[in-house]
Amino acid sequence: MSELKEIIISSDKIHTDQYLVNMGPQHPSTHGVLRLLVQLEGEIVHHIQPHVGYIHSGIEKMCEAISYPQIIHLTDRMDYLSAHMNNEAVALCVENALQVEVPDRVKYIRTIMDELSRLASHQLWWCVMGMDLGALTTFFYGLRDREHILDIFEETCGARLTVNYNVPGGLMFDIHPNFQKRVKDFLKEFKKKLPEYDQLLSDNVIFRERTNNIGYLSLEDAISWGVTGPSGRGSGFSCDVRKHEPYSAYPLVQFQEKLDTKGDSFTRYKLRIDEMWESIRIIEQLIDNIPEGDYAVKMKGVIKLPEGEFYQRVETARGEFGVYIISDGKKNPYRVKFRSPGFSNLFALNKMAAGHKIADLVAIMSTLDLVIPDIDR
Amino acid sequence: MNAIFEYFGTIFKGVKTLLTGMKITGKYVFTPWKHVTQQYPENRETLKMFDRYRGEVIMPHNENNEHLCTGCGICELNCPNGSIEIISKMVVSEDGKKKRAIDQHIYHLGMCTFCNLCVKACPTGAIVMGQNFEHAVWDRSKLTKVLNQPGSKIAQGVKE
Structure with a gap:
């Protein structure tokens, strides 16, 4: 009897109300192989420890063994939804190191392609966000509109995702004769479709309840964790590289950097929808004015960068993407480092989701728009 | 209330x-x-991919079983993954000169990332990207292809 009493007393002392749950690596809402070690008390999330590296492919190390034009095709495979921007970052870095000025035509086409892929990326994010919260309709509607952009990519670049289109010195091909017509048709169509997105999901009461005032991220946390892109701008962190350090044709176009200070899930959602409108605006300014000229500068057969360190950053659909190349004068880089937006954004998840329910964790993760190969590279 | x-x-x-x-x-x-959905397996006869679509590397041959490949190996150098292997041989041409020619242009489809660098680098335009995308096979060894057809030779007038 006394033994039983002892057990009962000691079980009181054991801390039993918190437990650890593995979310992933095969959880459907992690969109890939991301493992979150979630510390729970009942349904309330206390702490999240992300574990990355399940599809680490060593792209940075592989880059040390290949030449600069060959690096491009690996950057496609990191953040596959912003392949054009990733390609452009490497291409710009190499061009700046060699002090090559690309023709205006290249700059215009690059910018249009960037914005088209931003649209495609946000469309996929939108449909997946709905799906994570249980609205399967959005998944089909988003993919339907994205299909038109992928067709444009396929016709001009030859591939849908792994485009490999921006090369050091210009573009892989000139644009297809149908390109401008197709883009204009798409924009005309999509401007009618985008308000439907609001009607389907943004104004839905259930969706609003699940995102409003959920997953707050303060401006200080956003800056100290390096959260960039629409996720950072939702907290009031003005971090748009297109505005602050313009590249390609961005200095020539009028657009707004969408900012909000509320910092919750719905703000991050709303900013991405607003960014789609801005992307449409940018493309409309450029599509009719593509100047004539060459689509590439003639580069040497073997590109060798001068000795030194080079950095270039661009704005992908997820945030700031940076390429850091250390060159020792050979045809291969000595070291390449990619600053991927997904990696930094992921680790702010703990700040956002702590204190919320585990079902909200899925919603918060969706608003970060994670792409796992971008995190693991 | x-x-x-x-x-x-x-x-x-x-x-x-x-x-x-x-x-x-x-x-x-x-x-x-x-709707934009395509009924894929049913529309295989009418399905046409875009001209630039990168499905596989092919070497076009003309009606005399001639190709444009000189066996220079630039595509092999430009390939980032080592999916192209060039095995060249020495042939004696009609005027008695020894000349390098292609013996086997081996293409490992399983390694290829369809980056288009080999096609872009080819000085004679001997290889192009084909539009076929149905690459599923039962055996991995079938993914290794020899692009030049047996008995083929280089077309007249191709500059080295």
């Missing part, structure tokens, strides 16, 4: 937004011609 109004107000609002969404889905139910 206010609580009751709020309660019924929320329900009403919920139903209203639900109906807004269902209006859109209903619109597409009755306009099936706006």
Whole structure:
């Protein structure tokens, strides 16, 4: 009897109300192989420890063994939804190191392609966000509109995702004769479709309840964790590289950097929808004015960068993407480092989701728009 | 009293937004011609990929079983993954000179990332990207292909 009493007393002392749950690596809402070690008390999330590296492919190390034009095709495979921007970052870095000025035509086409892929990326994010919260309709509607952009990519670049289109010195091909017509048709169509997105999901009461005032991220946390892109701008962190350090044709176009200070899930959602409108605006300014000229500068057969360190950053659909190349004068880089937006954004998840329910964790993760190969590279 | 109004107000609002969404889905139910879905395996006869679509590397041959490849190996150098292997041989041409020619242009489809660098680098335009995308095979060894056809030779007038 006394033994039983002892057990009962000691079980009181054991801390039993918190437990650890593995979310992933095969959880459907992690969109890939991301493992979150979630510390729970009942349904309330206390702490999240992300574990990355399940599809680490060593792209940075592989880059040390290949030449600069060959690096491009690996950057496609990191953040596959912003392949054009990733390609452009490497291409710009190499061009700046060699002090090559690309023709205006290249700059215009690059910018249009960037914005088209931003649209495609946000469309996929939108449909997946709905799906994570249980609205399967959005998944089909988003993919339907994205299909038109992928067709444009396929016709001009030859591939849908792994485009490999921006090369050091210009573009892989000139644009297809149908390109401008197709883009204009798409924009005309999509401007009618985008308000439907609001009607389907943004104004839905259930969706609003699940995102409003959920997953707050303060401006200080956003800056100290390096959260960039629409996720950072939702907290009031003005971090748009297109505005602050313009590249390609961005200095020539009028657009707004969408900012909000509320910092919750719905703000991050709303900013991405607003960014789609801005992307449409940018493309409309450029599509009719593509100047004539060459689509590439003639580069040497073997590109060798001068000795030194080079950095270039661009704005992908997820945030700031940076390429850091250390060159020792050979045809291969000595070291390449990619600053991927997904990696930094992921680790702010703990700040956002702590204190919320585990079902909200899925919603918060969706608003970060994670792409796992971008995190693991 | 206010609580009751709020309660019924929320329900009403919920139903209203639900109906807004269902209006859109209903619109597409009755306009099936706006769909973009392709019936893929059924439309294989009529399915045409875009001209630039990168499905595989092929080496076009003309009617005399001649190709344009000189066996220079530039594509092999430009390939990032080592999916191209060039095995060259020495042939004696009609005027008695020894000349390098292609013996086997081996292409490992399983390693290829379809980056287009080999096609872009080829000085004679001997290899191009084909549009075939149905690459599923039962055995991995079938993914290794020899691009030049047996008995083929280089076309007249191709400069080295």
